[in-house]
Amino acid sequence: MSDAAASDAGDGDVQGVRASARGWLTLQLAALGFVGLCGALKSGGSGSTAPRGVEIVAGVLVLLALFVAILAVYLVGRTAWPHSGTPDDPARAARRLRTGLVLTFVTVLLTALAATSAWWPAPESEAGEGAATAPAVAVTTSAGTWCGELTRGSGALALSVRGRTVDIPVTDVVAVTPVGDCGSS
Structure with missing residues (x-):
């Protein structure tokens, strides 16, 4: 080459x-x-x-x-x-x-x-049972007011009120207001 x-x-x-x-x-x-x-x-x-x-x-x-x-x-x-x-x-x-x-x-x-x-x-x-709880809210509907902590739900606004879960249809919600606690409600 x-x-x-x-x-x-x-x-x-x-x-x-x-x-x-x-x-x-x-x-x-x-x-x-x-x-x-x-x-x-x-x-x-x-x-x-x-x-x-x-x-x-x-x-x-x-x-x-x-x-x-x-x-x-x-x-x-x-x-x-x-x-x-x-x-x-x-x-x-x-x-x-x-x-x-x-x-x-x-x-x-x-x-x-x-x-x-x-x-x-x-x-x-942070991850265990001692984790901080969710802030309380007052949910006003045409039928009245509920006070509790927001939880997981399906198809509705789920609120934990005194140990039980209340499902509130979103169409019935008039207002959602954060509150310190639900002691008087």
């Missing part, structure tokens, strides 16, 4: 790696968007039940995932669109592409690990 033929074969390999890198770049940008979305949800969320240490670790994992994603996009982008005038070795370009793809999957893994803190179980004092 002549030097010109070997050079053409090398250029073909590099062009194939570049084309592959351009295709993978779309997936990488989606992963970077996923990391950004998870970071925004993490910082905008409130009422987390996870311990403070777990929250800190999750925040660090999201930031680490962001930096890894940026590095991965750089590697794949540099493979897809190399610096002008710089000859590119096909083996080196393929290695950069492979490294960028591995880092992309590491990014998704780190983000998933960070997101697990959102599913931290609630402390027993």
Whole structure:
């Protein structure tokens, strides 16, 4: 094989790696968007039940995932669109592409690990029987007023009044007013 033929074969390999890198770049940008979305949800969320240490670790994992994603996009982008005038070795370009793809999957893994803190179980004092009760409401209908705590019902407004459930059709409700307690009702 002549030097010109070997050079053409090398250029073909590099062009194939570049084309592959351009295709993978779309997936990488989606992963970077996923990391950004998870970071925004993490910082905008409130009422987390996870311990403070777990929250800190999750925040660090999201930031680490962001930096890894940026590095991965750089590697794949540099493979897809190399610096002008710089000859590119096909083996080196393929290695950069492979490294960028591995880092992309590491990014998704780190983000998933960070997101697990959102599913931290609630402390027993919040989830158990000792949890705070629902606020009392006074429901006024054309037939009178009921006072109790809102409960789950089907097809009607369900109210727990002195230990029993009263279903009030929504069409009969005139007003619902929050009250401190139903002691005098």
